[in-house]
Amino acid sequence: MNSEEFQKKLKTYQEPLSISVSVSLSNYFDIIKYILDDFSNNKNIPIIYISATIPSKSISTVLDVYGIDSKKIFFVDCISHIMMSSTAYTDRTVFVESPTMLETIMLKAEYILNKYVMKNSLVIVDSINSLAIHNDMKILSEFLHLFVTYLRSRSAYFIILSMKEQSNNEISNILNFVSDEILEVE
Amino acid sequence: MEKVRERCLTGIEALDNILNGGIPKGNTVLITGSAGTGKTTLSIEFLVHGAMKGEKGLYISVTEASEKLLENLIVYDFFSKEMIQKGIIFIDIPEIYEKLGMNKLQFSMEDINLLIENIVKIVTEFNVKRVVIDSITSICYRLQTEEKIMEFILRLSKALSELGCTTFLVSELLPSAKGYSQYGVEEAVSDGIILLGNLERRGDLLRTLRVVKMRGTSHSRATYVLDITSIGILLVPLLKGGGELI
Numbered sequence: 001m002n003s004e005e006f007q008k009k010l011k012t013y014q015e016p017l018s019i020s021v022s023v024s025l026s027n028y029f030d031i032i033k034y035i036l037d038d039f040s041n042n043k044n045i046p047i048i049y050i051s052a053t054i055p056s057k058s059i060s061t062v063l064d065v066y067g068i069d070s071k072k073i074f075f076v077d078c079i080s081h082i083m084m085s086s087t088a089y090t091d092r093t094v095f096v097e098s099p100t101m102l103e104t105i106m107l108k109a110e111y112i113l114n115k116y117v118m119k120n121s122l123v124i125v126d127s128i129n130s131l132a133i134h135n136d137m138k139i140l141s142e143f144l145h146l147f148v149t150y151l152r153s154r155s156a157y158f159i160i161l162s163m164k165e166q167s168n169n170e171i172s173n174i175l176n177f178v179s180d181e182i183l184e185v186e
Numbered sequence: 187m188e189k190v191r192e193r194c195l196t197g198i199e200a201l202d203n204i205l206n207g208g209i210p211k212g213n214t215v216l217i218t219g220s221a222g223t224g225k226t227t228l229s230i231e232f233l234v235h236g237a238m239k240g241e242k243g244l245y246i247s248v249t250e251a252s253e254k255l256l257e258n259l260i261v262y263d264f265f266s267k268e269m270i271q272k273g274i275i276f277i278d279i280p281e282i283y284e285k286l287g288m289n290k291l292q293f294s295m296e297d298i299n300l301l302i303e304n305i306v307k308i309v310t311e312f313n314v315k316r317v318v319i320d321s322i323t324s325i326c327y328r329l330q331t332e333e334k335i336m337e338f339i340l341r342l343s344k345a346l347s348e349l350g351c352t353t354f355l356v357s358e359l360l361p362s363a364k365g366y367s368q369y370g371v372e373e374a375v376s377d378g379i380i381l382l383g384n385l386e387r388r389g390d391l392l393r394t395l396r397v398v399k400m401r402g403t404s405h406s407r408a409t410y411v412l413d414i415t416s417i418g419i420l421l422v423p424l425l426k427g428g429g430e431l432i
Contacts, residue, residue, distance in 0.1 A: 097390065098389075098390055100387070100388055100389075100390055101390050101392065102425055103392060103411035103422050103423075103424060103425055104392070104411070104413065106422045107411065107413040107415075107420050107421075107422055108413075110420055110422070111413065111415045111417060111420060114417055114420075115263070115415075115416070115417050138426075139425050139426070142425050142426065143425055146422070146423065146425070150422075
């Protein structure tokens with residue numbers, strides 16, 4: 001589907017489910033913008049953004065440029081620490097030491113969900129390919145299976161971003177297994 | 187059908203689920219692990235949740251002055267210092283030793299009796315329902331023999347259990363230890379063992395928790411990863427990615 005169709009599709013989601021979104025490098029930021037805009041501004045749903053590709057600070061800066069209020073978004077940043085970037089704790093950002101600490105990613109998401117008592121929240125993983133660089137496929141699929149199951153029990157939406165250029169059969173198999181819907185955006 | 191014993195909820199939701207509804211009331215549980223694994227934090231949270239329910243707690247500090255401990259204590263969102271002062275009694279064991287004239291390196295059976303009597307007296311006087319001794323290892327050090335350690339723990343557990351108290355005995359382990367306690371006796375006479383550990387996996391150090399034994403309830407024996415947060419201890423199952431408990 002193209003970007004326009006993707007935006008329309010997002011508007012149809014009214015019940016929590018697990019969606020994988022395949023994006024390309026050229027439309028990566030646009031897709032993130034559409035998702036955050038729809039869930040944060042239109043649906044007024046709190047968002048937990050798990051950043052394993054780009055530090056949360058950089059994503060916040062991009063969102064500011066796009067006019068999306070990043071104050072409505074909580075970040076679980078698992079890349080800044082290993083990049084030796086600034087890891088100043090704020091109310092909205094928690095840091096995980098490394099993208100290999102998959103259990104800690106779940107714990108931090110649970111912490112945010114419990115602390116801020118969120119119902120119908122959205123959890124975004126950006127991206128499965130970045131996590132795949134740091135983890136073997138067996139533990140990654142186990143993580144996503146557990147995480148999806150946990151988020152379903154919390155009635156949360158779950159979006160897993162995957163980069164088309166970096167994908168492979170193993171990643172596709174995992175996404176097929178844990179996703180209710182798979183969207184490919186050209 | 188399994189007879190269900192009355193439970194003492196730790197207040198740590200995931201741990202209570204692991205234990206199928208909490209610790210059987212009156213159990214004496216060994217909280218064991220090496221340094222930095224979260225034994226004291228878990229024990230304090232157990233007392234904090236009790237205090238919130240109106241159950242008086244007693245924390246007997248053996249290795250660290252309780253004033254210093256309170257200064258370093260994690261600030262829970264759900265708990266205030268006033269509530270600590272109202273709901274938990276903190277006692278430094280050197281004060282008891284001094285009061286009872288037990289300022290010696292090795293305790294006799296008479297000393298053991300005196301110590302137990304004194305703890306029971308405090309528990310009775312203040313209607314305490316949750317007790318933490320942090321750490322039992324330091325007391326055992328002065329008991330010297332396995333017989334005395336066994337006698338001390340058995341008699342203390344029995345007395346506290348009869349008063350409806352659920353007790354945590356904090357046990358210090360060396361990272362290289364094979365069993366669950368320093369002297370090997372503590373684990374045998376306790377009703378339950380909760381093992382806290384550090385798991386090293388590809389350079390990451392994860393805190394872990396496993397309920398090894400708990401009399402009076404069926405429970406999971408899986409390993410969980412633990413996080414200490416301002417909303418309390420959180421647990422998720424350990425992913426089976428290898429690694430070694432240290």
